[in-house]
Amino acid sequence: xxxKVGNVIKKLLDMGVVTTINQPLDxxxxxxxxxxxxxxxxxxxxxxxxxxxxxxxxxxxVHRPPVVTVMGHVDHGKTSLLDAIRETNVMGKEAGGIxxxxxxxxVSLPKGDIVFLDTPGHEAFTAMRARGAQVTDIVVLxxxxxxxxxxxxxxxxxHAKAAGVTLMVAINKIDxxxxxxxxxxxxLMEYGLVPEELGGDTVFVExxxxxxxxxxxxxxxxxxxxxxxxxxxxxxxxxxxVVIEAKLDKGRGPVATVLIKEGTLKVGDPFVVGVKFGKxxxxxxxxxxxxTQVGPAMPIEIIGLxxxxxxGDSFIVVDDEKKTRQVALFRQQKKRESELVKTSKIALxxxxxxxxxGYVKELNIIVKADVQGSIEALLxxxxxxxxxxxxxxxxxxxxxxxxxxxxxxxxxxxxxxIGFNVKSDTKVQQIAEQEKVSIRFYSIIxxxxxDMKKAMEGLLEPTLxxxxxxxxxxxxxxxxxxxxxxxxxxVLNGKIVKxxxxxxxxxxxxxxxGKIYSLKRFKDDVKEVESGYECGIGIENFNDLxxxxxxxxxxxxxxxxxx
Ligand code: GDP
Numbered sequence: 001x002x003x004k005v006g007n008v009i010k011k012l013l014d015m016g017v018v019t020t021i022n023q024p025l026d027x028x029x030x031x032x033x034x035x036x037x038x039x040x041x042x043x044x045x046x047x048x049x050x051x052x053x054x055x056x057x058x059x060x061x062v063h064r065p066p067v068v069t070v071m072g073h074v075d076h077g078k079t080s081l082l083d084a085i086r087e088t089n090v091m092g093k094e095a096g097g098i099x100x101x102x103x104x105x106x107v108s109l110p111k112g113d114i115v116f117l118d119t120p121g122h123e124a125f126t127a128m129r130a131r132g133a134q135v136t137d138i139v140v141l142x143x144x145x146x147x148x149x150x151x152x153x154x155x156x157x158x159h160a161k162a163a164g165v166t167l168m169v170a171i172n173k174i175d176x177x178x179x180x181x182x183x184x185x186x187x188l189m190e191y192g193l194v195p196e197e198l199g200g201d202t203v204f205v206e207x208x209x210x211x212x213x214x215x216x217x218x219x220x221x222x223x224x225x226x227x228x229x230x231x232x233x234x235x236x237x238x239x240x241x242v243v244i245e246a247k248l249d250k251g252r253g254p255v256a257t258v259l260i261k262e263g264t265l266k267v268g269d270p271f272v273v274g275v276k277f278g279k280x281x282x283x284x285x286x287x288x289x290x291x292t293q294v295g296p297a298m299p300i301e302i303i304g305l306x307x308x309x310x311x312g313d314s315f316i317v318v319d320d321e322k323k324t325r326q327v328a329l330f331r332q333q334k335k336r337e338s339e340l341v342k343t344s345k346i347a348l349x350x351x352x353x354x355x356x357x358g359y360v361k362e363l364n365i366i367v368k369a370d371v372q373g374s375i376e377a378l379l380x381x382x383x384x385x386x387x388x389x390x391x392x393x394x395x396x397x398x399x400x401x402x403x404x405x406x407x408x409x410x411x412x413x414x415x416x417x418i419g420f421n422v423k424s425d426t427k428v429q430q431i432a433e434q435e436k437v438s439i440r441f442y443s444i445i446x447x448x449x450x451d452m453k454k455a456m457e458g459l460l461e462p463t464l465x466x467x468x469x470x471x472x473x474x475x476x477x478x479x480x481x482x483x484x485x486x487x488x489x490x491v492l493n494g495k496i497v498k499x500x501x502x503x504x505x506x507x508x509x510x511x512x513x514g515k516i517y518s519l520k521r522f523k524d525d526v527k528e529v530e531s532g533y534e535c536g537i538g539i540e541n542f543n544d545l546x547x548x549x550x551x552x553x554x555x556x557x558x559x560x561x562x563x
Contacts, residue, residue: 001034001037001039003037005021008033008037009021011033011036011037012025012029012033015029015032015033017029017033024329024330024332024333026333027041027043056234056237056262060234060236061232061233061234062232062233062234062235063112063230063231063232064231064232064233064295064296064297065106065112065113065114065115065226065231065296065297065298066114066115066137066138066222066223066225066226066229066231066297067104067115067116067117067135067136067137067138067259067297068114068115068116068117068136068137068138068139068140068222069116069117069120069125069136069138069139069140070082070116070117070120070139070140070142070170071120071121071122071125071139071140071141071142071156071159071160072120072121072141072142072143072144072152072153072156072172073142073143073144073147073150073151073152073153073156074152075144075147076142076143076144076147076150076153076172076173077142077144077172077173077209077210078120078121078142079120080172080209080210081140081142081170081172081207081209081218082116082118082120083209084209084210084212084215085107085116085215085218085219086105086107086116087212088212088215088216100284100286100287100288100301101118102118102245102257102284102285102286102299102300102301103117103118103119103244103245103257103299104116104117104118104244104245104257104259104286104299105118105286105299106286106297106298106299107219109219109220109223111220111223112223112226113297114219114222114223114226115259115297115298115299117135117136117244119244119245120142121152121156122152122155122156122159122160122405122409123404123405123408124311125139125159125160125163126159126163126405126408126409126412127311127312127408128242128244128311128312129163129408129412130312130408130411130412130435131310131311131312131313132312132314133242133243133312133313133314134163134165135242135244135259135261136163136165137165137166137226137229137231138165138166138167138168138222138225138226138229139156139160139165139166139167139168140168140169140170140218140222141153141156141157141160141167141168141169141170141193142170142172143169143170143171143172143184143188144171144172144173144176145171145172145173145174145176145179145180145181145184145206146173146176146178146179146180147173148180148183148184148187149184149187149188149190149191151398151399151400154191154398155396155398155405157191157192157193158395158396158409159396159405159409161395162364162395162396162409162412162413162415163412163413166225166229167193167202168202168203168204168205168218168221168222168225169188169193169195169202169203169204169205170205170206170207170214170218171184171185171204171205171206171207172207172208172209173208173209173210174206174207174208174213174214175208175210175211175213181206185198185204188202203221203224203225205217205218205221231297233261233262233263233296233297234262234263234296235262235263235264235295235296236263236264237262237263237264238263238269238316238317238318238319239260239262239263239264239265239266239269239271239294239315239316239317240260240261240262240263240314240315240316240317241258241259241260241261241265241314241315241316242258242259242261242312242313242314242315243256243257243258243273243274243309243310243311243312243313243314243315244257244258244259244299244311245257245311246308246309246310246311246313247308248308252303253303253305254276254305254306254307254308254309255301255302255303255305256273256301256302256305256308256309256315257299257300257301257302258273258299258300258301258302258315259297259298259299260294260295260296260297260298260299260300261296261297262296263295263296263317264293264294264295264296265280265283265293265294265300265302265317266280266283266292266293267280267281267282267283267292267293268280269317270317270318270319270320270321270323270324271315271316271317271318271324272315272316272318272324272327272328272331273305273309273313273314273315273316274309274310274313274314274331275309275328275331275332276305276306276307276308276309276313276328277305277306277324277325277327277328278302278304278305278306278324279304279321279324280302280303280304281303281304282302282303282304283300283301283302283303284300284301284302284303285298285299285300285301286299306328346363346364346414346415346416346438347416347438348416348438348440348451348452348454348455349455351363351390351455351456352455352456352457361389361390361391362390362391362392362393363390363391363392363393363415363416364393364395364410364413364414364415364416365382365392365393365394365395365415365416365417365418366394366395366396366397366406366409366410366415366416366417366418367379367382367394367396367397367398367417367418367420368397368398368399368400368401368402368406368417368418368419368420368422369397369399369419369420369421369422370399370420370421370422371399371421372399374420374421374445375397375398375399375420377445378397378418378420378445378448379394379397381445381448381449382394382448382449382452385449385452385453385456387456390456392452395409395413395415396409396415400422401419401422401423401424401425402417402419402422402423402424402428402439403424403428404427404428404431406428407428407431407432407435407437407439408431408435410432410435410437410438411435411436411437415437416437416438416439416440417432417437417438417439417440418439418440418441418442418448419439419440419441419442420441420442420443420445420448421442421443422441423441424439465556465557466554466555466556466557467554467555467556467557468494468552468553468554469494469495469496469497469500469553469554469555470491470492470493470494470495470496470497470531470552470553471491471492471493471494471550471551471552471553472487472489472490472491472492472496472529472535472537472550472551472553473489473490473492473548473549473550473551474487474488474489474537474545474546474547474548474549474550474551475488475489475490475534475547476488476547477545477546477547479543483518483538484538484542484543485538485542485543485544485545486518486520486536486537486538486545487536487537487538487539487545487549487551488534488535488536489534489535489536489537489551490533490534491529491530491531491532491533491534491535492531492550493531494531494553495528495529495530495531495553496516496519496528496529496535496537496551496553497516497519497527497528497553497555498516498517498518498519498525498526498527498528499515499516499517500515500516500553500554500555501513501514501515501516501553501554501555501556502514502515502516502537502539502551502552502553502554503551503552503554504539504542504545504549504550504551504552505549505550505551505552506546506548506549506550511544511549512539512542512544514539514540514541514542515539515540516537516538516539516540516551516553517538517539517540518536518537518538519535519536519537519538520535520536521533521534521535521536537551539551
């Protein structure tokens with residue numbers, strides 16, 4: 001506009017917008033400020049085309065390594081297995097650099113490479129998925145032969161199933177004298193994992209991470225599974241990937257490990273990652289070696305970031321360095337906007353609408369209960385509720401309180417959580433709120449079924465929640481014949497609203513609960529009075545008002561009963 005920055009900032013300040021020269025303005029503010037200087041603003045959205053997926057021609061696609069996550073119950077040997085695989089592979093090769101923990105590593109075999117994510121367990125897996133990033137192709141479920149199927153084994157199965165990834169079973173600790181391989185197999189069949197020799201399609205492999213037995217078998221079987229999946233990517237284009245780990249390094253600044261999904265990443269490439277951006281200054285592999293470029297499915301540590309991104313953030317190389325900052329700012333703004341607009345996930349209250357709109361054909365449910373018996377009864381009852389238009393689908397059920405990984409699974413799978421005679425702690429509730437996951441608590445099965453039915457028919461009533469509007473202090477009282485006692489009051493905070501509920505408090509004890517039938521400023525009837533003003537308040541059917549009483553005005557808000 002040819003106007004000094006200072007003048008623009010000052011004008012903004014007059015409008016109540018505190019900003020600096022480096023901050024982007026939203027379109028409304030920009031239009032307003034421009035009009036102050038007699039300019040009009042045209043809104044041309046930033047071209048995010050570059051972020052969109054172009055189809056690759058089939059001949060450009062080449063095989064890429066599978067990405068594997070190891071899951072299973074605690075102490076069943078996930079870490080030991082990851083270590084054993086890594087060591088076996090390193091020993092076979094000439095000694096390279098020093099192995100570094102960058103969140104993932106790859107092994108090279110004559111038949112191909114395999115990439116292992118270094119954070120075992122379903123929590124990290126599902127947290128990434130909840131952020132929209134699915135990087136895992138194959139899950140290896142580790143089950144200790146001496147311990148069998150345990151609670152987290154079942155959780156891992158359900159989390160992997162919900163994600164729709166291929167699952168293989170590694171029966172570990174077969175060196176132990178009390179190992180019972182057959183029992184583990186029988187156990188797992190109850191969860192739909194049937195070995196091939198019994199007519200199923202789940203690959204089982206027996207290993208000992210400690211004795212390094214069966215390590216080559218498991219690697220070969222992973223490669224075989226990968227072949228069936230026909231994993232392909234185009235290496236000849238700008239790189240895209242996902243952040244699997246990120247941190248602020250004391251010496252090197254922000255660093256992140258990116259798993260390349262397609263294309264080839266080179267030193268010098270400008271990029272956007274989540275709401276951060278940068279230009280690749282160095283690429284460092286898991287052996288601590290600097291490389292100049294890296295292709296699909298490979299994990300690589302990148303240096304040259306504007307800040308620390310988050311695990312699960314999408315990474316993309318942009319052709320023009322100038323654009324990176326713009327796109328990052330644009331994303332930042334969008335992120336802020338989307339945080340403001342509560343993008344509601346599925347809940348019982350919006351279920352009916354979503355069914356009608358055709359968005360929902362299946363309602364995913366996670367059940368947590370106090371005892372196994374309740375779980376079975378609940379799942380059976382819920383199953384029977386399925387109709388042609390909506391299928392109820394229990395994706396996970398287990399005994400115990402609602403924990404973070406339940407919420408993340410619900411978030412990733414757009415599920416609701418039912419807590420039956422169990423609770424969740426504050427932290428879990430906060431996460432649920434952030435993730436917009438709906439949790440409902442019950443103690444009677446009939447109530448669950450009845451709420452569910454109502455929700456399916458669009459009849460679930462919103463619950464009413466009390467909201468305090470404001471408080472006033474009584475400073476004098478006077479009686480008007482035929483009307484009653486009026487309290488000359490001063491509004492301490494919030495506001496007093498005519499027609500709304502009022503509670504009379506004397507020494508913090510509720511003396512009366514009624515409605516405000518009269519509200520006046522001087523002689524005039526008013527609808528509401530803000531804090532800092534005096535007014536006359538009359539409460540329905542109540543005359544026993546005294547100086548120093550507190551009148552609390554409140555209302556009821558409809559709160560969509562969160563499921
Ligand atoms: P994670 O919690 O699943 O990561 O389990 P860890 O890898 O930490 O292993 C738990 C314990 O089991 C450790 O004490 C390991 O030494 C032991 N362990 C792991 N694999 C084997 C195995 O194949 N045989 C035996 N005997 N012990 C094992």
